[in-house]
Amino acid sequence: MALKLEQIRDRLRARFPEHIIVEDLNNMAALVIPQEIYHDVVWFLKSDEELDFDYLEFETCADHPPDLLAFVCYLRSLGHGHRIALKINLDRNQPSLPSLADLYANADWNEREIFDLFGVIFHNHPDLRRLMMPEDWTGHPLRKDYLHPNVVKRPD
Amino acid sequence: MGLIDNRIPVHMEKTPGGGVMMTRLASLLGKVPGVNAAVNEAKASSMWYMLFGLACCAIELMATGASKYDFDRLGMIFRATPRQTDLMIVAGTLTLKMAPRVKLLYDQMPEPKYVIAMGGCTIHGGPFYHDSYSVLKGVDKIIPVDIHVAGCPPRPEALMNGCLALQDLIRTEKLGHDRDRPGLRQITERQVPGMPPINHLPPGGALIRPNEIPILG
Numbered sequence: 001m002a003l004k005l006e007q008i009r010d011r012l013r014a015r016f017p018e019h020i021i022v023e024d025l026n027n028m029a030a031l032v033i034p035q036e037i038y039h040d041v042v043w044f045l046k047s048d049e050e051l052d053f054d055y056l057e058f059e060t061c062a063d064h065p066p067d068l069l070a071f072v073c074y075l076r077s078l079g080h081g082h083r084i085a086l087k088i089n090l091d092r093n094q095p096s097l098p099s100l101a102d103l104y105a106n107a108d109w110n111e112r113e114i115f116d117l118f119g120v121i122f123h124n125h126p127d128l129r130r131l132m133m134p135e136d137w138t139g140h141p142l143r144k145d146y147l148h149p150n151v152v153k154r155p156d
Numbered sequence: 157m158g159l160i161d162n163r164i165p166v167h168m169e170k171t172p173g174g175g176v177m178m179t180r181l182a183s184l185l186g187k188v189p190g191v192n193a194a195v196n197e198a199k200a201s202s203m204w205y206m207l208f209g210l211a212c213c214a215i216e217l218m219a220t221g222a223s224k225y226d227f228d229r230l231g232m233i234f235r236a237t238p239r240q241t242d243l244m245i246v247a248g249t250l251t252l253k254m255a256p257r258v259k260l261l262y263d264q265m266p267e268p269k270y271v272i273a274m275g276g277c278t279i280h281g282g283p284f285y286h287d288s289y290s291v292l293k294g295v296d297k298i299i300p301v302d303i304h305v306a307g308c309p310p311r312p313e314a315l316m317n318g319c320l321a322l323q324d325l326i327r328t329e330k331l332g333h334d335r336d337r338p339g340l341r342q343i344t345e346r347q348v349p350g351m352p353p354i355n356h357l358p359p360g361g362a363l364i365r366p367n368e369i370p371i372l373g
Contacts, residue, residue, distance in 0.1 A: 133290070134253045141289050150252070150293075154286035 001050075002082040005029050008051065015044055023087060030072065030085035038088050039098040045075060045084070046103055052077045053084065056104035059111060061118040063144045069095045071120065090120065099125035117142040185331055192331050199242070199268060200323040206241040206261065207234040211248025213275040213309040220312035230319055238264040243322070244299075245315075249277040249284060250292045262299045270326070272318050273301045276308045283308065 003011075005022065009031060012020050016037055023032045033041050045053040057074035064070060069092040076083045088097065099122040100107035111122045112131040119140035122128055130137060139146055185191045205227075209217055221227045221234060235241045238261045250258060262271070273295050276282025281293030295301060302325060305318035 132253075146289070148289040150291075151289050152286050152293075 002080050008084055011051065012041060016041065025085055025087060028085055030087045032087045035088050035090065042100055042103060052079055054078055056100065056107055059107065059114060061114055061120060063118065063142065065092065065144050067092050069118065071097060095119065096121040096123060098123050101126055195331055196327045196329055200326040202231040203243045204235050204241050205232055205243040205245050206238055207236045209247045210250060210254065213247035216309045216312055216315060217245055217247040217274065220315045225312040225316060232319065239266065241265055242268060243270045243272065245272045245274055246278045246295045247274045250295050251290050252292055255292045255298055259298045270302045270322055271299055272303045272305060272322060274305045274315060275310055276306065279304050279306060
């Protein structure tokens with residue numbers, strides 16, 4: 001049976017004492033969870049029978065200089081049909097997270113892409129190399145303050 | 157496949173006994189009336205192009221190769237290896253990561269070889285000229301380009317027109333003489349009323365090594 005976001009939040013709050021809040025994220029409600037319990041939360045979401053989030057849809061980041069780098073991942077339960085967005089606010093200067101590659105196989109390349117373009121370090125990732133840019137590239141192009149000599153600014 | 161050319165003996169020097177023979181043959185043949193034109197006609201009538209597409213222009217390239225427009229009536233068929241091709245149609249956005257690979261493919265093609273830059277991206281970056289960190293702005297920064305076909309993407313008629321222009325270019329060649337490359341460039345474009353023709357193309361054709369790709373604005 002598909003659970004509502006509030007029910008999912010309440011189940012998480014019953015399990016984890018840390019502060020979990022609901023935030024509106026571009027027309028979709030997201031659970032903002034602390035960085036420390038991120039991997040445990042995803043493990044719980046996947047392994048709990050009523051939640052059963054067995055599919056990692058997507059992982060991405062949003063850059064908010066100067067301090068915030070928001071990591072977002074979308075999970076879906078194919079059996080129950082419910083869906084959730086998790087958001088983790090990272091320190092923009094030293095962003096790091098545990099990898100989800102041990103829970104979801106497709107997290108491997110998603111996280112390589114985020115490492116490549118945003119510079120988030122994923123601990124325990126099996127193969128954290130650049131995915132899109134050349135191997136010897138420096139910098140992370142999707143950061144808002146990224147500068148490169150190849151870039152020609154569009155005239156106003 | 158290509159026919160003998162003044163450049164081939166340079167490559168055949170590695171073959172014992174063949175190099176000197178071919179050099180004499182080419183320079184002698186060019187003096188016989190009619191041979192030059194016949195060789196050029198043979199070259200122009202069998203431009204085999206590389207099976208190779210980078211982005212959305214490749215869709216138009218495929219459409220041109222398919223039955224409605226039919227490259228085959230120009231004697232053009234695709235080959236899946238650079239060793240058997242005469243013509244490289246760079247169809248699509250060339251990223252900095254892909255650029256050394258394209259240069260490698262070009263170097264693997266035997267002489268005589270020609271390049272058609274298809275679409276705005278390969279001419280000067282196209283829609284990715286501004287605010288792009290990953291696109292090579294003009295394929296003629298790494299390989300010499302004979303024909304530029306403008307459009308985004310060009311219609312099959314425009315690409316066909318570019319191939320006909322390349323045939324005309326080949327017919328001006330002389331056996332035993334270096335091809336004037338890359339100065340011979342022609343631009344085909346759809347004329348838009350009120351718009352100036354493309355005359356601000358970057359200076360092209362400097363041959364450089366893959367690790368020296370310039371990052372220019």
